Amino acid sequence: MPDFFNEKILKKIKENETDVVQINNFLSPSECNYFLEYFKNLKNRSVGKSEHIEREESTKIFFQLNQTKELQKLYEKLKVHLGEFYVNDFQPHLITSRYPLRLHVDTGKNPNDLIYKNVIIPLEVEYDETSNSHSPPNTIIFKNRWYNQSALFTKSTDNDKDFIIKDKYGNFVDIVNIDIFYQTIKNINNEIIKFENKEFNISNKFKDYIERLTKIKRYNLRTNKHIINNNDFNKEHYEKYLTHQPYEDCKSLEIEKVVETKVGNLIYWDRTRIHCSDNFIKNNVKSKTLLALFTSKTKI
Numbered sequence: 001m002p003d004f005f006n007e008k009i010l011k012k013i014k015e016n017e018t019d020v021v022q023i024n025n026f027l028s029p030s031e032c033n034y035f036l037e038y039f040k041n042l043k044n045r046s047v048g049k050s051e052h053i054e055r056e057e058s059t060k061i062f063f064q065l066n067q068t069k070e071l072q073k074l075y076e077k078l079k080v081h082l083g084e085f086y087v088n089d090f091q092p093h094l095i096t097s098r099y100p101l102r103l104h105v106d107t108g109k110n111p112n113d114l115i116y117k118n119v120i121i122p123l124e125v126e127y128d129e130t131s132n133s134h135s136p137p138n139t140i141i142f143k144n145r146w147y148n149q150s151a152l153f154t155k156s157t158d159n160d161k162d163f164i165i166k167d168k169y170g171n172f173v174d175i176v177n178i179d180i181f182y183q184t185i186k187n188i189n190n191e192i193i194k195f196e197n198k199e200f201n202i203s204n205k206f207k208d209y210i211e212r213l214t215k216i217k218r219y220n221l222r223t224n225k226h227i228i229n230n231n232d233f234n235k236e237h238y239e240k241y242l243t244h245q246p247y248e249d250c251k252s253l254e255i256e257k258v259v260e261t262k263v264g265n266l267i268y269w270d271r272t273r274i275h276c277s278d279n280f281i282k283n284n285v286k287s288k289t290l291l292a293l294f295t296s297k298t299k300i
């Protein structure tokens with residue numbers, strides 16, 4: 001693959017690389033609750049605007065670090081640990097994940113951006129209370145790095161049309177080609193149909209939702225170029241963390257750190273590191289909500 005970042009920038013990106021960092025109790029429980037409430041209100045006020053994205057698998061609410069006094073204070077507090085940083089290319093957001101993220105990297109799309117750290121602060125974890133056992137979700141951060149634009153890592157690179165939606169029973173289902181699914185359901189009204197052995201309740205609202213998905217342009221490049229050797233991924237690690245992802249996609253990857261999603265903690269790692277969620281659904285986690293920032297070392 002040709003170099004993506006310009007030579008000088010790439011050198012500086014590498015100079016800023018460090019181990020994964022975790023700071024315990026960065027925010028107090030009351031600060032976490034304050035931000036959760038604040039963003040809930042912000043979302044309600046932004047209905048119909050483009051300040052939030054609502055999907056089955058996740059909700060994102062976008063914000064600026066200078067939009068309130070409390071957020072400015074948070075920015076200053078983050079700088080104590082991270083040093084000076086900026087946000088250039090992807091707006092800070094609160095994300096609630098209801099389905100685990102797959103292997104990806106958040107390196108952005110600007111070859112002149114001196115990308116720095118992925119920063120997350122978990123604010124809430126919700127468990128399925130009907131089950132009698134559960135364990136906390138984790139972020140899996142790999143040793144493997146990616147010096148190209150933002151990417152999703154998969155062996156099936158020919159298809160940009162797969163989406164995770166919910167079936168009639170509320171279970172997450174991976175639809176490999178949303179266009180084919182939409183063509184199948186578009187003339188059906190208020191019926192239950194079977195598609196790839198799953199049942200769906202086809203209402204007008206559901207059809208509108210699926211039609212919207214067919215029009216989405218993905219931000220990430222899809223590539224299998226992360227596979228740089230023939231080494232199989234550790235099978236034990238796979239079974240424990242990554243069963244939401246095909247095993248073959250994990251070839252040549254090695255885990256650097258498994259970081260628990262602990263409310264109030266600050267976690268950051270180099271934006272060049274490949275990462276993903278663990279398969280928290282299997283541990284009876286319903287959702288996790290965290291603040292996420294993609295930072296840069298200089299302002300563009």
Ligand SMILES: [Fe+2]
Nearest residue numbers: 104105106275
């Ligand atoms: Fe990410």
